[in-house]
Amino acid sequence: MQEDKENKLKICVVGLGYVGLPLAVEFGKLMPVVGFDINEKKVSELRQYYDASNEISEEELRKANITYTSNPELVKQTNFIIVAVPTPVTKAHVPDLKYVKSASEIIGKNLEKESIVVYESTVYPGVTEEKCIPILEKCSGMRCGVDFKVGYSPERINPGDKEHTINKIIKVVSGMDDESTNKIAEVYSKIITAGVFKAKSIKVAEAAKVIENIQRDLNIALVNELALIFYRLGISTKDVLDAASTKWNFHRYYPGLVGGHCIGVDPYYLTYKAQELGYNPEVILSGRNVNNFMPKHVVDIAIKNMIKAGKKVTNAKVVLMGLVFKEDVKDLRNSRAKDIIEELKSYNLNIIAYEPLLDNNDVEKHFGVKNYMFNEISNADCIIIINKHKIFADITLKDLLKISSSTPVLIDIKNMFEPEEAKNNGFIYISL
Secondary structure: OOOOOOOOOOEEEEOOOOOHHHHHHHHHOOOOEEEEOOOHHHHHHHHOOOOOOOOOOHHHHHHOOEEEEOOHHHHHHOOEEEEOOOOOEOOOOOEOOHHHHHHHHHHHHOOOOOOEEEEOOOOOOOHHHHHHHHHHHHHHOOOEOOOEEEEEOOOOOOOOOOOOOHHHOOEEEEEOOHHHHHHHHHHHHOOOOOOEEEOOOHHHHHHHHHHHHHHHHHHHHHHHHHHHHHHHHOOOHHHHHHHHOOOOOOOOOOOOOOOOOOOOOHHHHHHHHHHHOOOOOHHHHHHHHHHHHHHHHHHHHHHHHHHHOOOOOOOOEEEEEOOOOOOOOOOOOOOOHHHHHHHHHOOOOEEEEEOOOOOHHHHHHHHOOEEOOHHHOOOEEEEEEOOOOHHHOOOOHHHHHHOEEEEEEEEEOOOOOOHHHHHHOOOEEEEO
């Protein structure tokens, strides 16, 4: 492998998902990079310049000098290893560190002296030093701080965001000492034009990452709770927000479903650690509870308004538009659409989906419903718009009427349509 002539830097990115792949590509534009992933199908696709997530174009992939591999021995050829693997939670909302531990084992078995290992995966404060370093030491037979060093640099990737790209987001970096911190900052500065921020310690960097999403989760939880109240008052949340937003210091958030692999997951990492330390984080957990309740609220609205429309609920046809966790992103992880479907199934409804971003087999496998083209749908009693995809922009209320039965219920979670116009077209219209 060729080396960076300036400092013999040889980079490996472990985990080529939404976080790791953009990193590998940016570094790969400057120097040879090893991109490692245990998913052989993904590796094979990337070798053909195809990113199944549609986050990185073929053109961008071709610009990068990356050796894609599932062979861990290639890690030995590198000395700056970035770990960007998933850190989900279990069904009981307990942090699941199996991927970051497995990655640490693979790296440890293939670690060269004087290497730096930088973790980007979201964790609670202490994981890098208390969980990862012991695994690296055990598997490598070397001593951290003597034979190799470790750091942490929290990822800030926003899937689907073409404005806040990786190079335009300030990068927080941290190392186990000043020397490693400075080296990590130097390396990331090669691709981050927005600059780097040196955190005081690895734990500070870990904590900074997790609270970024906790703050957003709580803000959404507040407006979701307001939406629950305003629904009972019979007033529009959007109308209230429009009025309140005229004040200069009012921060506007929108009600909705909180899914994905960050906002709906990361808070549990800090709450787990807090409870381990003997403190019950009531505010954070209350916010999570409110946001987790929203799918049930959506279903309650659907059932009550179908009854109001005089429809027989059993076997009524419900169409869900958009199943992924976020607009225009082919990511179904932790999508709250699945919770809506499970809740709807308890009423013996006929549930179908219109999700053009996903393969039909993936929809059926993950969500347990069939996926249809829009023009294949007919006699819908209730339509629930979960995502406001760009591909939905040309759909009109008259188009929705064509696929509906009489007096259809339209639940517009993302406010695609004007309420009065929808009602004038014969819909029973509800938004959050």
